[in-house]
Amino acid sequence: MTDTKDETPKTDAPAATPSGPSAHAAFQAREGLPTGEFVKLTPEQIAARQRRNIAIGLSLVVFCALVFVVTVIRIGQNFAEAGAV
Amino acid sequence: MNTTTNPGDHRAEGGAVSTASPRDYFDLMKPRVMTLVVFTACAGLVAAPVAMDPVLAAIAILSLAVGAGAAGALNMAYDSDIDAIMQRTRKRPIPRGVVSKADAYGLGIIASILSVMMMALASNYLAAGLLAFSIFFYSVIYSMFLKRSTPQNIVIGGAAGAFPPMIGWVAATGHISLDAFILFMIIFLWTPPHTWALALYKCGDYAAAGIPMMPVAKGPKSTRLQILLYSIVLVIFAGAPVLTGLGGIAYALTSLGGGALFLLLAWRVFNSRAGEAGSAEEGALYAVRVGDKAARDLFAYSIGYLTVLFAALIIEHGFGAYMAVPGVGG
Structure with a gap:
């Protein structure tokens, strides 16, 4: 993903007479526009986001592992049933 | 970063x-x-x-x-x-x-x-x-x-x-099956006395939020009566697994003893002034005024009652402790 931090935002609103790209970014933040590119995270937010990312990653790994385990057991049961017939 | x-x-x-x-x-x-x-x-x-x-x-x-x-x-x-x-x-x-x-x-x-x-x-x-x-x-x-x-x-x-x-x-x-339905019904009948016991001593909380819980909508006296009636039906119904053979001796004894205590506590709630003139607004889940203690006790005990009832089934069927009650069972 390209860094769009310094791009001039496209908007229909009249120009906000920014003195530079950073000032324009601050204007966006004041207006509460969720650009996401202009937010400067606090250390707490970064740490929390990292913890959430790890939790989501682990959940996905567990989910995949469970699907794999269920598949293996189901296949085993099907083979056993087929063998018993 | x-x-x-x-x-x-x-x-x-x-x-x-x-x-x-x-x-x-x-x-x-x-x-x-x-x-x-x-x-x-x-x-x-x-x-x-x-x-x-x-x-x-x-x-x-x-x-x-x-x-x-x-x-x-x-x-x-x-x-x-x-x-x-x-x-x-x-x-x-x-x-x-x-x-x-x-x-x-x-x-x-x-x-x-x-x-x-x-x-x-x-x-x-x-x-x-x-x-x-x-x-x-x-x-x-x-x-x-x-x-x-x-x-x-x-x-x-x-x-x-x-x-x-x-x-x-x-x-x-x-x-x-019928047994599955009985297990469903036990929890279904257990829920009203359990939840209304809590609602009795937190009714101010529910009223403030505009939730028409029984003590808020019908008053504490009616709620205490309904708790007692539901408790009687629950305790009787909790014996059903014994009749179908799902519950053995351990379950029957647990159901009898636990049910008797449940009824005793429900009777105490019925005779108490729980839910009258305000309730405990502050503190944790179990914090109550003196008049609400009977409701608090029933709420706390009801959790233990359900736990013990189902634990008896787990012990009987999961650990080979099942012994059929003589003369009954499917």
Whole structure:
């Protein structure tokens, strides 16, 4: 993903007479526009986001592992049933 | 990432990015309720006459726990406005502002889909269908329609919490039987006296939030009477597993002793002034005024009663301790 931090935002609103790209970014933040590119995270937010990312990653790994385990057991049961017939 | 503030850097500090931890999301799933769900589902699964592969059984129980948690998250998302008013729920993640409603809905919907899917893979489509229905029943029928509109909200809505042992049973057997229905009914009948006992000593909380719980809508006297009546029906019905042969001697004794104490506590509530002239507004779940102690005791004991009842079934069927009651049983 390209860094769009310094791009001039496209908007229909009249120009906000920014003195530079950073000032324009601050204007966006004041207006509460969720650009996401202009937010400067606090250390707490970064740490929390990292913890959430790890939790989501682990959940996905567990989910995949469970699907794999269920598949293996189901296949085993099907083979056993087929063998018993 | 560099987070130091440089001169001329006008980026907003923090913005709307969350500081929620995984623990906050876990709290959305009502872990205490999940514990009881897992326990009762285990009882249904273990008591079923068909043995399930232990790994698949564990995955089915996990699916059920996640499904219950998903329903809890959806409930918290929808009820966040009244949760912020009530003392008992004020510290939940959404009222505290650490998790957004949208995030809670997202978690609830995704967890619902994954849990039902996993249940279908690990057991059968009927169990998965029941799980999907119970999630829908709790998060839509109960939370969105019943809870704020009728004093019978938890009587009807109690069905959602009664499904787990039936789902556990169906996961193992693939069909709904009379015994599965009896397990369902025990929790269904247990829910009103359990919840109304809590509502009696937290009725000020519910009134402030505008929830027509029985003590708020019909008054404490009527509620105490209904608690007693439901308790009598519950204790009688809790003996049904003995008649069908599902419960053995251990269950019968537990049901008799536990039921007698349940009735005693319900009688104390009936004769008390619980719920009269305000209630305990501050403090934790069990904090009450002196007059409300009988209701608090019944609320606390009812959890233990249900736990012991289902534990007896688990011990009898899971640990080979089953001994049929002479002269009865199917």
